[in-house]
Amino acid sequence: xxEPGIDDETPEGYFHIVKFKDWDCSLEHSTYMNGxxxxxxxxxxxxxxxxxxxxxxxxxxxxxxxxxxxNYSENEGMSKALMDAGIIGPPSRSIRTGHVIVMVHKLLV
Numbered sequence: 001x002x003e004p005g006i007d008d009e010t011p012e013g014y015f016h017i018v019k020f021k022d023w024d025c026s027l028e029h030s031t032y033m034n035g036x037x038x039x040x041x042x043x044x045x046x047x048x049x050x051x052x053x054x055x056x057x058x059x060x061x062x063x064x065x066x067x068x069x070x071n072y073s074e075n076e077g078m079s080k081a082l083m084d085a086g087i088i089g090p091p092s093r094s095i096r097t098g099h100v101i102v103m104v105h106k107l108l109v
Contacts, residue, residue: 015044016109018085021077023050027087027109032056037067037107039087053078055102060095067107072100079103 018025018041025041032038039053055070062068067088071079082088082105091103 016085016087017044018081018087020050020081025050034058036062039067039082051075051078053082055097057095057097057102060097060104062104063106065107066092066104068095068102068104071103079105 015026018027020041023041024044026044026047028040028042030038030040034056036056036058037054038056041050041053042048043050051070051074053067053069053075055068057068060068069075069079069082069088071077079088079091083090087107087109088105089108091105093104094101095104
């Protein structure tokens with residue numbers, strides 16, 4: 001899995017801020033090796049990685065503007081945090097992977 005590594009700075013110079021658990025986070029967008037969108041959350045105070053918000057399921061069919069959000073285990077609450085921040089829309093469908101079900105969301109930014 002390729003970890004995210006490109007800043008998500010908008011043309012106006014504004015960074016999207018996501019409140020995830022106890023952290024205020026900035027977004028970094030990148031791509032997985034198969035070209036799908038990857039999203040990393042980093043602490044805005046020190047830049048340290050907090051969480052990888054997405055998962056890559058190569059066999060899942062996705063539109064170019066869709067992402068699969070990891071909303072289980074240490075990422076519980078990720079979907080809500082990203083929806084509250086206007087980063088993703090509501091889930092459009094679910095995908096079973098292993099012992100968990102993940103949700104597909106439209107990326108809004």
